[in-house]
Amino acid sequence: MKYILSILLFFTAPFFLLAQTKAGGLVFDPGGNPIPFANVVFAGSTEGTITNEDGRFYIQSDANYNQLKVSFVGFESLVIDLPQKVNYNLEITLKEETESLSEVVIYTGKQSKKNNPAIDILRKIWANKRSNGLSQFKQYEYDKYEKVEFDLNTIDSSLINSKIFNKMEFIFDQMDTSRITGKTYLPIFINERSSKVYGDNVLGKEKEELEGNRNSGFNTNQTLIAFIQELYNDFNVYDNYLKFFDKSFVSPLSTTGIDTYNYVLADSAFIKNKWCYNIIYYPRRPAELTFKGDFWVNDTTWAIKEINLQVNKSANINWVKEIYIEQEFEVLNDSVFLITRDYFLSDFALRKKEGSRGVYGKRTTLFDDYKFDQKREEDFYDERVTQYDESVYTKPDDFWEEKRLEPLSKDEKGVYVMLDSLKKVPKFQRFYDAGAMLVSGYYEWDRANLDIGPIFSVFGFNDVEGLRLRLGARTYFGQNDPWRLEGFGAYGFKDEKFKFGISGKVLLDAKSRLILSGGYRQDVEQIAASLTTSTDVLGRNLASSSLVTVGNNDQLTSIKLANFAIEAEFLKNLKVRYDLSYRTLESASPTFNLDYYTDFTQSEIKSQVKQTEMVVSTIFEPGKRTSGYGVERTTSNEWFPTIFVGYTKGVEGLFESDFDYEKIQLSYRQPWRMGGLGTFSSLIEAGKTFGEVPLGLMSVIPGNQNLFSIYGTFPQLNFYEFVTDTYLTAHLEHNFGGRIFGRIPFLRKLNLREIVGVKGAWGSVSDENRLINASGVDYLAPDDKPYYEYSFGVGNILKVLRIDFNFRGNYLDLPEARKFGVTGALEFSF
Template identity: 85%
Template sequence: MKQLFIPLLFLLLPLLTLAQTKAGGLVFDEGGNPVPFANVVFAGSTEGTITNEDGRFYLQSDNTYDGLKVTFVGFQPKEISLPQKVNYNLEITLQEETESLNEVVIYTGKQPKKNNPAIDILRKIWANKRSNGLSLVDQYQYDKYEKVEFDLNTIDSALINSKIFNKMEFIFDQMDTSRITGKTYLPIFINERSSQVFGDNILGKEKEELEGNRNSGFSTNQTLIAFIQELYNDFNVYDNYLKFFDKSFVSPLSTTGIDTYNYVLSDSAYIENKWCYNIIYYPRRSNELTFKGDFWVNDTTWAIKDINLQVNKSANINWVKEIYIEQEFDVLNDSLFLITRDYFLSDFALRKKEGSRGVYGKRTTLYDDYKFDKPMKESFYDERVTRYEEDVYTKPDEFWEEKRLEPLSKDEKGVYVMLDSLKKVPKFQRFYDVGSVLVSGYYEWDDANLDIGPVFSAFGFNDVEGLRIRGGARTYFDQNDPRRIEGFGAYGFRDKKFKFGLSGKALLDHKARLILSGGYRQDVEQIAASLTTSTDVLGRNLASSSLVTVGNNDQLTSIKLANFAIEAEFLKNLVVRSDMSYRTLKSASPTFNLDYYTDFTQSEIKSEVKQAEFVLSAIYEPGKRTSGYGVERTVTNEWFPTIYFGYTKGVEGLLDSDFDYEKLQMSYRQPWRMGGLGTFSSTIEAGKTFGEVPLGLLSVVPGNQNLFSIYGTFPQLNYYEFITDTYATLHLEHNFGGRIFGRIPFLKKLNLREIIGFRGAWGSISDENQLINATNIEYIAPNKKPYYEYSVGIGNILKVLRIDFNFRGNYLDTADARKFGVTGALEFSF
């Protein structure tokens, strides 16, 4: 997490050689009304664009043209001359095509689904989409070159003269103008990536071998590179949903597209000796994750030749003002159409107003040198890169001159020099430090190779410690560190006690990812907040992160935990771990205790639990991607399942341990993308304890007395309300992404998102565990009927706030039962 400040810096800074032909302006009808989605091309070429909802357009070309051609179904084509190389603020008026009004559909409003030639063509695309492209061959390989660039846009004199850029004015020497939007921009970062891709359709496997990676100023930062890769995931335009920015956009080629888009057959022409049809599409409804644009499709293979996609401006997406995509396909023979170029532009901004500043993110991907039917062994696809290969990130200029499939512009080349100079400016270094703290939570003390933090756990409050302060640090040389040491110290002003923790871990074998770890912690903790007991010595501590709670928060435990572990990842994303831990537990509060009877006559009571345990666990997370090759890695994606199995053996007598027992636990968590219906999260968890154990070792259904929404807990349960030794829980949550609110006139402009949730728990407690209970807490388990609660929530309030309204479904007569509550959370999402 150390270097993830770069993406945030791109979002914060906005607050703070030219193409040969450029043209921009507005298209109107004879009544002065703007004409949306009209085709505008340079005369005598296929280079063009379509007007937006307001009739506005902009395009540019490296070639020289002297005219524009504007076409629009139901209107006469119009050509205008371009007297200069740069032609802005053009106003073009179209006249209706009166002679053809009875033969064509006027291109306004909703288009018919029946007797529409565009939809007839669309159905042929569906029928043939698996008969085009790489799916036709058994094996394939090709060269792939990817260039990602970030630019400050809407550069004007006010920004250039701003005090924020004092002594950094030299960066504006690299300004250029976007061929898509017409805005002036300043390149501030560029990343190049060259790789070879291998695939086998019979095995169903694909592998990408990275040959070289280079970026301006941060050449060896794998976390930044991984972030870029996840931000701009590859996608197939033929899929029903195109997934990027954590969203699922309905593709214009989707089999559900008829219900989502209007389609108009606009034109036909020869493109590279292939007869093609041009179809314009635009959304039927606003606020949905849809596109507008057009595509050319071949009339025999029904394969896409060219397509452009522009996200509907009213789409419910945060921080992104505009998204524009172009894809080009080439014909290798009569049936094999392959992608050759993919261009993706996104305009990140805090506001969506036309003149607001932002940051362009541009990805250009080029594909070349396709080869087919050269099989590779299956083991080739299963090989993993387990070590950092520095030469991949430090290729010389000669390598890039050979591997680039298109040359860098003068301004792009200048970015490499500019950012190297910028890093020497003290003011930029201060921006660097602030961004790092905001994103990672740590302050980088480079001279000592330490990260200080996390700053977000510096203060807390609870009924035992009162005001709590906490400070910590960890060693950090780079993200490939083979070992790491971390520690913290904390102090409570009410209990006047010092707490601390120290841990270390070392990577012994890169190939098997064999890791040894150990540590010790002495602290105050809320152990009733999770069913799965963590063996992570410095894991999350609710006592240090909670400032405001509901009801009494005095049921805290003083814990001393020593742990030693060894783990390995012999198979990708399957981690097997063995722990040996020893802990002592006793109440941290005079109003709460963990007492238990030591015999069935209930004559002797102990208040402290001493327990030695051996834990064997396995976590499988298929599809997880990470960056870095050190002892700690950064997860760079999120849409993957997590499957956990754990076995715990408590050994009585070992190191004076008190109990002999066994515990089995499992959980399965899966986030789901539901296309146009939003996103869904599901978690099931179950466990059973064999043997007699006191409260501190039982499974407490996790309540949540915080005012913050915490997934996996029950916000209407108090701590220690349900206590079990056998349990099963279920958590379901669905975010509709604004699909409902987006259809309500007075709400749709707010871009709110609807969230519903359901949580349930069943459990039981044995008579033997009931008999040894000597605490001041009555054991209640939801065994006769499962406990449940549900919630409705509103997300994306002011783009960052979520509020959940939680309702308790049953067990309403339980003492201190909370029937209704409100929790909230800060969520930064697209």
């Protein structure tokens, strides 16, 4: 494979304009053992890299160099000649030092925390980090240019000649070579973004105004653009943890770095008239979310001048084989160091083996034209873009020639032409349609402007309907549709009944996001599966996902629901909604009923509930980011809290409604990043019903008789086991992300992740609600002592599977109490 790659690179080298000097190979000690984390630089420069865990390196530069310098603590530095512009498969052996520096005690492997000059420098970086960069100014603004590119890598002759690329061979005209890994790659997508950033450190606010966005083949797809932005979100290298790919990596400049990294003072030199020290760092332990690399730091301001970070090869992260980051800082006014360039490369692959094929994701961010202390009113930072401006996504070429802070290479320019040509190839369009369907869950019927689906809801099963077939569709003219219609039809082969639903919504005002919606559904539902339920007429049907269950699952309800709603978002991420709904509820199974007494003598029983409700609710999601400007938007991030407050008024007599009551509900949900300790998830729910209501309107503590995990439910509770009209529940879960398993030798390579959780519920039932109950369901509430469960889980099994072992903590003597159970879920995460 290496020889094929070398030959391919040789014949294609004339087409590569970026690199002038290339070198790659292995570094050994005298015994023939590879040396990890050795420093490799072009002699006479600061352009360099370090070897990986296997002693392998690759280095590339736009400049011409004829020598390579290799060094590592405890070994003599070695300078070797580079006879050619491209030098691969080098094998370099270092000699052990005969004398050590008298003023510094050096160790190989783990470095001492005492008498280590590198750590002394690190402490000075900590002491001065708040006086460097933008934080020392009251206000700031700058121009920002960002380029994101995706490339198919490890291109070889077998791939080029594959039948899959039949009639698409022209795409290989754009091949190039990575300056980081030395692998051939084919650019397949590029996105450019130009914006102006404003910030106020006094107010603690920042605003980014998008001036232009351009990409190859998908210019106006804001969902794709938002996904890219979230995938490569900005970070500050001075922070203790660098957060990307849903993970928190320990920064080499972290105040906890001494316990996480080994540091070695390797060199010192002038960089653009500033005397700087070079420090190499590498992780103390494998499998943790850490980096290896080096940085140059100024000797007076103790600000970082250059830094590169390469993710530890054994780090517990999925689908990513390689992550490499470079940042460069320039001096302003002889003392202030500001970032000018940020380069991020990730190698996405199914396997981490050296020769496995994958996709490079590369982001280059350039910063320019810094201005400071120009105060703006607070309202300026609170202004929102509420309407889609197509001109932002269709800027002409002369705009980009002016805004680009570095020119595109010949191959990058070719991607625009290549993608336009590729979209005309029918085979590529079929691949694209299939991929879009798997991601969205809908088949796009372009001629009718319809999406057919969701395809994952076509088949279902439950004890009442048996096999259930469902087919749905929605209108879709574009991502910013001001209105949408949606509907479905379903049929159960056991009950031989047809079910259906239809809904519509329209955006009346984009600035306040004033939306009118309404719909009707007639279906079979599991109404005891959640507490704070959605008012979406066509929401998820939990009755149709019970192919594999524990115990009988026949406590289902036939529901007819009509709903009208108006909602608005006058403040960002604060949504207020008013619903008027009418529903009828009755049992869908002969073995279950919702009966209630209609008189004090308990002589008359009614089986159907007719109820009109008025609901006022608000949802606050600070920090939420969305894409799109239509009646529906896509959320592009997940690390934000969700606070829900709802008030329900049941109106007796309106449309023959049966009951008059009031209900208040609250919930708080938030995932938390805990740095190197993993992630913590929390969900708190509380509610109270005032007035007389039957079983169908009670607050049932949500059980889960499914073998699949459903967040917010109790997997060891049966449906309707605990019934309340006043409740408080809590779901707490912590994912250590492999921090424990990663320290166990025989488990380390499996990259498993340990999860612990605890769930609890308290509730009560009023006497009046007990008196009208004629359903046969005993109203048992966990009022004497709260009910609780605890669980231990193993995640990331084969990268996609999670299994939880659930234990019931109390109420073990109840009939049919399930003391232990196992649930599973498919999880696709980094």
